[in-house]
Amino acid sequence: MSDNAAVPPADSAALVSSAYQQALEVIAAVEPRVADATRQELADQRASLKLIASENYASPAVLLTMGTWFSDKYAEGTVGHRFYAGCQNVDTVEALAAEHARELFGAPYAYAQPHSGIDANLVAFWSILAHRVEGPWLEKYGAKNVNDLSEADWEALRHELGNQRLLGMSLDAGGHLTHGFRPNISGKMFHQQQYGTDPETGLLDYDAVRAKAKEFKPLVLVAGYSAYPRRVNFAKMREIADEVGATLMVDMAHFAGLVAGKVFTGEENPVPYAHITTTTTHKSLRGPRGGLVLAQEEYASSVDRGCPMVLGGPLSHVMAAKAVALAEARQPAFADYAQRVADNAQSLADGFLKRGARLVTGGTDNHLVLLDVSGFGLTGRQAESALLDAGVVTNRNSIPSDPNGAWYTSGIRLGTPALTTRGFGHDEFDRVAELIVEVLNGTEAGTTKAGTPSKASYAMADGIADRTRAASAELLDKHPLYPGLELV
């Protein structure tokens, strides 16, 4: 295997090219516009600086695994215990995905069925409710399962399930929608409260989390983030959970690759500390789009009921691709990749700081930086759009106590997993920071028709978008995406 899974070894590049060429011809015979859009997507991804912290480039092996007849098979249930006949090959790939996940993360139990990160979190929430609320309730009534309950007891249990508390990190501090954000189902199915970060430093304050947990007494304490540029001490989070009798659930969707690659070890590795750990497989882990749940033994049987509890039929073709991606992540080269992701985030952060830009928390020690663009006189929306015009793909993001809210925002979130897969290193990320600062310095906020300051429109200095695209092309040409993959 190459030291870069997105780069097919020279002897397989011709095979990969021919596989895609023929697949696109088959697709074009039915709906040529889909084939054209697929070709164009590759061209666009090749030609832009992809800095979205949650994106990556999966290997051709992972991508090809998703395009098969496994897609056609229903397989509700679990390995060896399905509600459909003929699942022997699905059993093979699901068992492989789970085995690779257990080995890679050192987890007692792994569940490969969730279709996405939100599904993985729903499985975790309902497993916790099943284990902590439903189980003891059934025992009290001597019932084997909920079908044995009388109507009155069933109603009482439903009330009990709907009356539990969850404490998670707030969205503007870097938490995720599914960590108790009111508009998300997690904020509706639980009584929720959120913890933030220190207003001065932007860092997690464990004493403040502890105080909030002691007062609120959640059933579920959620740790993990999607826009917090720092590491978390999961031993401390577990200590807090234990003090208040909470189940610790860690959502490591963003940094699973850094855990897999042993960049986050000891107290920074959530897997030994969390009762349940969830992740997506497509971010820093560089697999197919999908979710995964890891659990300690005591939660295994409730997680195993993810389908039919909250999931429908598993996406068998994606579970197969998870098995391939997790096999890749178990190679020594992946640890090298993960370390470069973290080192490159440092280079990117340093590149911004030395050019006078402000970063939330003053830097990073994971795979992302959160750039406060208010110093450039812009909203996140304006900065995101101007950068896109210049071929730099980012996403706007709230910063703590953001005066511009979650739509316009004051921040830009930038991550290094994708460009690191292409082979970018220290110098390239320093140059990326330079280009971004030039674009933002060369962009001005616009005005509305009424003459008031606009949060959306902007004007860029002449020529800056073209100059940035040309400078990016020099970097991108040095590190081609899927080199050798040629389509005619």
Ligand code: DSN
């Ligand atoms: N949408 C993902 C992200 O960008 O972080 C999380 O769901």
